[in-house]
Amino acid sequence: MGILDTIQQLAGQTGAAAQGDQAKIAGGFIEALTAHPEGIEGVLNSLKANGLAEHVGAWAAGQAQTATPEQIQQGLGSTGLIEKTAQAAGVSPSAVTSALAMALPMVIQHFAPNGQAAEQSTFGSLAQQVLGKLL
Structure with missing residues (x-):
């Protein structure tokens, strides 16, 4: 099962109304991330610098280590991606x-295997596939 199928499955598990929010959030995150000057590399650096290096390593290796919303806020809060995603998706941070x-965890595993960011052009192409599936 690919990342696109997994994201769709996760969205489908939360019900029809939440599925729409999940799709909006996924689209908003991809939009914010592609516009972010540092892209996925900036996300990795921010997460690592803010105490989630162990999580990034586990996710990149395909391990399903969980993160809490508070840890995501801690790891990405300074990047502006959470706020930009919320604004683009029309939901709360x-x-x-x-x-x-x-x-x-799935995004990191797919777009940053071994903790290294995929090429930006590869990310852009895959992001378009994700958006196409979700929207």
């Missing part, structure tokens, strides 16, 4: 951190 706590 707390909804974004909750969704990212579930989805970020």
Whole structure:
């Protein structure tokens, strides 16, 4: 099962109304991330610098170590991605951190294998696939 199928499955497990929010959050996060000057590399650096280096390593290795919304806030709060995602998705920042706590491990595993960011052009192409599936 690929990341796109997994994201769709997660969205489907939360009910029809929440599925729409999950899709909006996923789209908003991809939009915010592609516009972010440091891209996925900036996310990795922020998470590592803010106490989640062990999580990043586990996620990159495909391990399902969980994160809490509070840890996502701690790891990404200074990047502005949470607020930009919330704005783009039309949801609260707390909804974004909750969704990212579930989805970020898959994003890191897929877009940053071994803790290294994939090329930006690869990310852009995959991001378009994700958006196409969710929207």
